[in-house]
Amino acid sequence: MPKLSIDGREVSVRDGTTVIQAAEKLGIFVPRYCYHPGLSIAGNCRICLVEVEKFPKLQIACNTPVTEGMVVHTNNEKAEGGRRVVLEFLLANHPLDCPVCDQSGECDLQNFYLNFGLYDPRFREQKVKKHKAVALGPHVMLDQERCILCSRCVRFTDEITKTGEFGIFNRGDHAELGIYPGSELNNRYSANVVDICPVGALTERDFRFKARVWYLSSAPTVCNGCAQGCNMDLHYVLDRPHLNDGARVVRVKPRYNPDVNQWWLCDEGRYGFGWIDRARLVKVLSRDGEVAAAWEQALAAIAGALKGGRIGVIASAQLTNEELFLIREIFWRALGAQVSASVPVKPGSCDDFLIQADKNPNTFGATLLGLAGPDAPTAAQIVDEALAGDLDVLWVMDHDLVELFGEEKVRGLSEKVGLFVFSGTNENATVPLAHWVLPSAAYVEKDGTFVNFKGRVQRIGRAFPPLQDSREDWRILLELAGKLGLPLDWQSPEKIFLALAKAAPPFEGLSYEAIGAQGVRVAVAP
Amino acid sequence: MMEALVIKLVLAGIVFFAALNLAGFHTWVERKQSALIQDRIGANRADIFGFRLLGTLHGVADVIKMFTKEDIVPAGANKTLHTLAPFFSVFFALVAFAGIPFGDRLILGDRVIELQIAKIDAALLYIFAMLSLEAYGVILAGFASRNNYAILGGIRATAQLISYEIALGMSVLGVVMVYGTMDLAEVVRAQGRMIGGWLPLWGIVTQPVAFFIFVTAALAETKRLPFDLPEGESEIIGYFVEYSGMKFGMFFLTDFLETIVVASLSTTLFFGGWQIPYLMPDGFHFPWGGVLLVPNPIYVLLGVASFSIKGLIFCFVFMQLRWTLPRFRYDQLMSLGWKGLFPIAVVNVVVTAVALVFFGKAS
C-alpha cells in the first residue's frame, strides 16, 4: 500500500494503481482523452500531464504507477502549461466546427479548452483536410477531421466487443481513424463508441442534428428492454416541440453501474425508446373502440363488472413491482381472480455480455411476488378458461394477445368474456377487440422498481408526466380499488413500495432511499 | 318695412358668413401658427387631388370627420339637454355679433344704412348679456353629460366665467364713462376725434389700464390658454368630455367665435373700431394740413377694412398668447380675477371718474 501525496493531500492506494486513479480517489479530476477506466491504457493523448517531484519531465497520470512517497501536482503552473501545449497540438488540425458538431456542449475539447486553453492560437498553417460525415454503420457517423486519435474506440472494439472494426491509418499529420475496408460498424454495442469518444469525431446518426445537447433534460432510469436492467439516463426535451418532430425522448445514454452494465449499453436498448412517443394510446376508449370516454365512467363500469364476477388477469412483467403488488392485493387477494404474469415471450437474441433473452425487465419481480413462476397459472391457461366461458371479466395488461395466441382466439375471447379490458401504452392488434381500453403511462412516466434477472431491485425514475389522458398503472389500480371499496389508501409508488416491503419477504426493510441510485440485490436468481 | 328687413337680413348674412368662416379658418391658423412657433411644419397632409394648399384643407377634413362621426349620448344622460347645450353655446356666441358695428353709416341714395345688425342703444349691455348666457351652454353640457368629471368641468367653467365677467364689466365701465354712451356705434364715432389735433382719441389712449384688464378678462371668457381650465382637454377633463362628432365641434366652434367676438369688441372699444386716423366722413384731414376727399362708399369700405384688419390682428395676438403662456393653476386663476383684475378695475373707474370731473367728458 504505497502512500503518496497529490496536490498536498495524502492518500494510500493499492500497489499497481496509476496516478490518475489515485487522484480520482481523492476526488481530483485529471483531464483525460485516451484514458477510460473500462479500457486498457494507451497513454497517447498526453493531456493528463502532471508534475511528479524528482521526475525531470511531466508525467502522464494515466500510465504512471504510484510509488511510495511520490509527490504529485496536478494543477500547478507547470502541469497546466504542459496541458496547454498538448491541447494546442490536438487542436492544430481540428476543424473548429463546433456550431455544426453534435458533441458541442458535452465535448472534452471544449471543456478543457475553457479551463486551460491557449486563447491566442499560433497555428497559421493550412489544416489537413480529411473525410467528414462518413457513416460507419447503422448508428455511428465519423468525422475524421475532429478526431484527436485517442484510440478509445479502437480499444473498445478490440477489447469489449472483440470485433475490431476500428483502426488508425496513415502516419503523422495524416493519421486518421477509420474502419477496415469492407467492414461495417454494426456490432450490437456499436453506439458505445459515441459515448466514449471524447470529441465530436464519432456521433450518433439517430441523434444527428435533432437537438443541441444543452436543450436536453436528463432523468436517471433503467432500461426496460431486457431482464438485464441496464442503468441509463433518459435525455428528453419538452419545451421545444419543433425539434425531434415533437417527440419528447431524444436519446438514451448509459449510466455507470459497476454491478450491472458498467459503462455500456447495447444498441437494442439504446434505440428502443421510439414507442414512448409513437402510436401511444392517449384516450380512454369504450366498447366499440371508437368513442372516447372519461376515466370516471370507465372505472365505474369496470368496477361494477368486477364485483362478484369471475375474473382473469393477464398481468405483465413490464409493470413495476408496485403495480404487480397492487394487482396481487386487488385481484388475487381481494377478488380471488386468476392472475398471471407469466406470458409466453418470443425468444429473443441474447449474448454473454449484457443482452438477455428475456425481454421483460421485471420477470424476476413478478416471480418474487408469486404472479409468475411455477406456482402461478400461465397466461395460456387463463385464455383457455376464458374461451371455455369460465370467466366474466378478462383484464389484459400491455400484452398483444393477437400476437401471442392468434387473432381467432382473441376474437373468441372478445365474444365469450363479459368484459374484456385492455390497459397498455401503445396501439396493437388487441386494442380494437377489447371492450374497454385504458391508456397507461410508459415506464419513464412513472416511479417504481424493477428486479433484474440477477435479483437486483432498481428504481426507475419518472422523467415527465404521462401523455395526454394516459395514467400510471398504479394510479388506475388504486382508483379502481377505491371504486371497489378496498382499503388501499397509498398515495404514491413510494408508499406502495413500503407496504410491499412489509408484505413480501425478499424486499424486507427496503425503501426507495435504501435502493438508491444503483439498486440493491434482494434475492439470488434460481 | 319689408326693405328694412331685407337690409337687416343681408347684413346678418354678411356678418355670420364672415364670422363662421373666420372661425373655421382659425383651425388652420391655430395649427400653422403653433407649428411655426414651435419650429414644426404643422398639419399638411389632407389633400384634394394632390393639392394640399398649405394644409388649409384640414379644416374641411375636420368638418367632414365631425359630421360623419358617431354621435354618442351617454347612457342615462338627459338627451334633450345634452343636445341643447352645444346649440346654446354656438347660438349666444353668434348672436353677440349682432351688436358690433363694423362700419360707419353707408349712404345709398336717400337711404342711410347703419353697418350694425341690430342698432341697439345699449349694444354693449346686449353683448355682455349674450356672453353671460354663454355660461348656460357650459353648465348645461357638464350637467347633462351624467359624468362627474364633466360636471366638475362645467362648475369650474361657470365659476371662471362669472368671476371674470365682473372684471370685464368693470373695465368697460371706464370706457363707457369716458365716451358717455353704451351705443357702440357712438363709442366708435367718439373715438374719431383727436387730442391736440393729431392723437386719435382711441380707448387705448384714454383707458390703457382698462384695456389690459379687458384683454385679460376677455381671454378668460373665451376659455383658451392660459385660462383653459374648463376644458383642459387631455389632463383635467372638461365639461364637453362626453361630446363627440359635430356636437363637440360646436363647442370648438364656440371657442373660436368667442375669440372673434372678443377681438371685435376690443377693436371697437379700444382701437377705434372702423376708425382710421385722420379719416373723417368726408375724407382725410392730416394734421399737417393736407386734405384728401373720399366719397362715402369708399370711406365706409375703408372703415370696414380697418375694422377687419384690427380684428384679425387681435385674433393673431390672442393666438400668439395662447401658444406662449402656460396654464394658470385654479387658485391663481381665481386670485388673479378677484384680487388682481377686479380691484384694479374698480380703482380705474374711480380714477376715471375723478379725471372726468377735472377734465370734462371726452364727448
Place this chain on the structure above:
Amino acid sequence: MAVRVVRRHELTFWEKIYIPQILCGLKITFTHFFRNLFLHTAHLVGRFKNVPASVTIQYPEELRPLMSRFRSRHRLTLREDHTPRCVGCMLCETVCPAKCITIVPAEHPDPNIEKYPIRFDIDLGVCVYCGYCVEVCPEDAIRMDTGILDVAAYSREAMRLDIHELMDPGLRKPVSRCNLKFPHKCGLNGGEMKGSWDAPRP
C-alpha cells in the same frame, strides 16, 4: 439621504404683475414665428434652402438617418451561391431571451457545410430586438441591418418571418414566390416542407 430644502425665490414686483414676463415670452414666440415664416416663404421661392425652417422629418417620404449600430429587422446573410450562411447551430435560438427564434436543422448535401436550417422563423411579435442573436452567431449568418423599422401586420401569423423573408428582406407576407436555391423543400417549391405559417403549432 441628505435633505436639501430649496426655497422658491420670491417673485419681484415686475414678475408679479405678469405683463413684462408675458412680453418676454411673446418675444420668444414672435421671434420663432417670424423667423420660420420668413424661412418657409424663402424656401418656397428657393432661397436659404440650407437653413432649416423646422425640425420636422416628413416620415414616410423622409427617413431619419439610422445609427450604424441601430438594430432593425433581422436578415439571414448569404453565401456567394445564395445559400444561407446559417449552419443551424441554434446558438441564437438558445440565447434568445424572448424565445422568438425557431430553427429546424437538417443534413446539408455538402459534408463540408454539413448542417443548414430547413426552417428558420423569427416571431417579430415576440422579438425584443436585443441583438443577442447577432452577437452570438459564430457564422455572421444573422444581422439586424436591414433598416426596416415599419414592422406591422394584420395578424400574429404574419409577424412570424420565415426563411424566405429573412433571406430576402424585400419579401412581404404572404410569400408567393420562393427563389431560394439551397436544398429547401418548401411548399412553394412543391416540397413537403411548407412555409412556417402553415406548419401546425403544437
